Amino acid sequence: MGEGRKPEPEATEMVEKSFEVVEGGILAAEGFVTAALAAGIKPEGLDMLLLHSQAPAAAAATLTINQMRAAPTYVTEQHVADGSARTVIVSSGNANAATGEQGMAAAVRMAELAAQATGVEVTEALVCSTGRIGVQLPMDRIEAAIPKLAQKLSRESADEAARAIMTTDTVPKQVAVRFRVGETPVSIGAICKGAGMICPNMATMLCFIATDLAIEPALLRSTLQGAVARSFNCISVDGDMSTNDTVIVLANGAAGNDTISAETDAGYEAFSEALDFVTVELAKKIAADGEGASKFVEVRVTGAASYEDAHRVARSITNYNLVKTWIYGGAAAPLPGATASPGGEFNWGRAAAAIGAAGVPLEPTSVEIRIGGIAAFVRGEPAEYDEAAAVAVMSAEEIAIEVDLGAGDERATAWTCDLTPEYVRLNAT
């Protein structure tokens, strides 16, 4: 498989789902407008985004727990605390992280300008940046750009919005769904960017979710936290936690449903399912489009004593460099410069080592490992397998690693990509 060629993960099966996938990206939701432009932060291409709700909106955000987190995450945290926001200003190409007082002033200034340009209170404006760490933002360009962005706000710019937040992403990432609250159709549209420094709590990622649902802010926040735990916190590109990760959801009620204020309210379950779908789809797109990735890997851990155990084992596998290089090398044809290895490319033992390295107590004699459906290790014993089938599995663009710990009924899924020479080259700067 050529370097740089990216796998495209299959959409999650949608059997008996209470929502449908629709077109429209982040502007599938009513009452939102966006604008994007090239402000000159990146050497070329779109690098600023303005997202605005035409009506007051409930808002929630989840943020990186990196102790050196970027200035804009502090501004966003503060302004979203009251559960409401209408405007999000995003810059790409510079993270505004490790930038000290000047960086903090820049993040505050971005919020002020975005609020002013969209006619809202400053505390209604949230700020995100992504890109290089430790370099001051070119504020002259950003100050000039924000009023222009406000003038360009429209319902026609969803694709541009998805492209404006990309850094080393090779494809824009967006998804939208529609579901019903009673008879009222409600939409969720979302965009995200990922690529490198991806190991959530959170990924190096930004995600913006717009919905025309009417919902109480506290419930919106807890629903977002649950969805992020099951999606963005289950992916890894390189195991590196970032300084800027942010997921923001705005819910402006433009759909006109009766406001949802409790998990038992009509329509809440449909919303939660739809939000889970949106965030998992975007998380999988990030993993598949990891820097330099040529393969997409889904790790499914079952039989765990607890969800935490299952999650830790899944994450240990998705973060294990030697699993990820094996997946990279697992093409049918030998790679240039690859070291010959007895037994060929079906090096499932790396997964066994990663399972054992998770820090989860386990009995090897209870463990089963399947690679692409092929039993490799069964209750403590290596299994016989068909060489041709193994080559076929390892040649595919998508590979499933299934682990049954044999210790309980809990399960977790995580997603990653392979580790390639291209990843190293992209980041050798």
Added chain:
Amino acid sequence: MGEGRKPEPEATEMVEKSFEVVEGGILAAEGFVTAALAAGIKPEGLDMLLLHSQAPAAAAATLTINQMRAAPTYVTEQHVADGSARTVIVSSGNANAATGEQGMAAAVRMAELAAQATGVEVTEALVCSTGRIGVQLPMDRIEAAIPKLAQKLSRESADEAARAIMTTDTVPKQVAVRFRVGETPVSIGAICKGAGMICPNMATMLCFIATDLAIEPALLRSTLQGAVARSFNCISVDGDMSTNDTVIVLANGAAGNDTISAETDAGYEAFSEALDFVTVELAKKIAADGEGASKFVEVRVTGAASYEDAHRVARSITNYNLVKTWIYGGAAAPLPGATASPGGEFNWGRAAAAIGAAGVPLEPTSVEIRIGGIAAFVRGEPAEYDEAAAVAVMSAEEIAIEVDLGAGDERATAWTCDLTPEYVRLNAT
């Protein structure tokens, strides 16, 4: 810097040390013999080692905490539990891990054959294997080889011993020192192998230490544990904990010193210092010879509230792929295929992100980061630096990353190497 070219770390400064570095490798210690041969486990080259003490010896071992650890680690754990051992049998090229009951029987059989061949009780024989996971050992070859190894035992085979345990190592790793207990000269000789799957608790590493010191087993064990915590548990090549990591020390008393039985005994401090030196030197050699490595990195964290905090921050940096790819790319000349990055190669912000990702509470405004002596981030603010000096630092084969957390007086040091396309190629199997 060309791929495959390896840095050679400078030996630790030896100001006012109570020992001297000597020749002789693992056989610098009296009363030990070794033999190595090519049994055909690897496609070519030496792949078995027998180490034997001519007299009864105190023994201690530290083992991987990987929950899928290899069969030989169970045999070694059991046989060293009484604090005595005389014979160590090692095979290279196959880890005998994830090999089930057949693998366990093979490890037990290796101990039996080695004990028989060297005329000791089976519980005096320890077993180690390293190499591919999930494949059964070729026991016919091993059974044939062990008696031959016993016949070859000699005092002339130290270099062969160091080479016999190599897998993807590019250079043999050995060190020996001499110190005094009262008037009595005492020697320590040691060999190790590393290369990949290196992230201790423990590294994917084997280390064998032979000393002619007379010491009580319990004190030998606690001293080894301390030395391993300060050395092998402070290195990372790829962050991947292995299934087979083992450090073994045998102390046979051939030097004739009064047996050391307490930390307050004469000579204990000299022994502890010498053992620290030996294990740190070998750990640094492993980091410098990491798979595909072209650079050696020392991370020194100071100003921490606790040793644990310092160690976690140091380890977060040594495990952060984006720090390691930056170090790789930090040559003066642009790399083929490298993406241009504004600001050049002095991408210290990656280190800031890694510090923040350690899970250690910290105040960014108290933190300082120096790269090769150049202040990059000072008490929360990015610093001005000289571009030419930065290029010079990033072009060197050895790079020091210094972090002052500004939170206390504790410190820790860790070592790693860069992450290169060659690492991926070596492991794409």
